[in-house]
Amino acid sequence: MSNPTQSAQKSGDGVIAVTRALQLLEAFALGESHLSLAELSRRCSLHKTTVLRLARTLAQSGYMVQREDGEWRLGPSSGWLGARYQAGFDVQNVLEPALRELTQLSGESAAFYVREGHVRTCLVRVEGPQALRHHARMGEGLPLDKGSPGRVILAFSGEPGEI
Numbered sequence: 001m002s003n004p005t006q007s008a009q010k011s012g013d014g015v016i017a018v019t020r021a022l023q024l025l026e027a028f029a030l031g032e033s034h035l036s037l038a039e040l041s042r043r044c045s046l047h048k049t050t051v052l053r054l055a056r057t058l059a060q061s062g063y064m065v066q067r068e069d070g071e072w073r074l075g076p077s078s079g080w081l082g083a084r085y086q087a088g089f090d091v092q093n094v095l096e097p098a099l100r101e102l103t104q105l106s107g108e109s110a111a112f113y114v115r116e117g118h119v120r121t122c123l124v125r126v127e128g129p130q131a132l133r134h135h136a137r138m139g140e141g142l143p144l145d146k147g148s149p150g151r152v153i154l155a156f157s158g159e160p161g162e163i
Helices: 004-011 018-024 037-046 048-060 074-089 091-106 145-158
Strands: 064-066 073-076 110-116 120-124 140-145
Touching: 018 037, 018 048, 037 048, 048 064, 091 110, 091 120, 110 145, 120 145, 140 145
Parallel strands: none
Antiparallel strands: 064 073, 110 120, 120 140
16 A cells, blocks of 8 residues: 555655654554554664654654553554544535435445545545445545546546556
């Protein structure tokens, strides 16, 4: 899966220390509550000493917290950052009723995505009645060139893409 931090790193734009710090925050998968220094190092392809310096710096601002067993978890500032991002979109009250109606008419799930660079993020989702389904979770970022929602976004942006 591509994400904005990986894209910035590949293009050479930005400040490398900031890019690496963001990599640490993005290393946590949904549902993971804590990671060891070694695992963070492996996932970010950074030396343990670099990861430790970055994690301690992020901890000073509350974006990471070191547990008593030495492992690291996301801190409260990370949650506030996500909450502020979501608060910038008042789509829940506007889009959810429309998606619910679409789901009832079509019998399928419906979702609303926001484009951020080359990634689409699911902001609102209403499940359909189908028992078997594969879908993105709310807040999950996915590449635009994968899946039909991404291809629709590309098509309406006037960008080339495979059908």
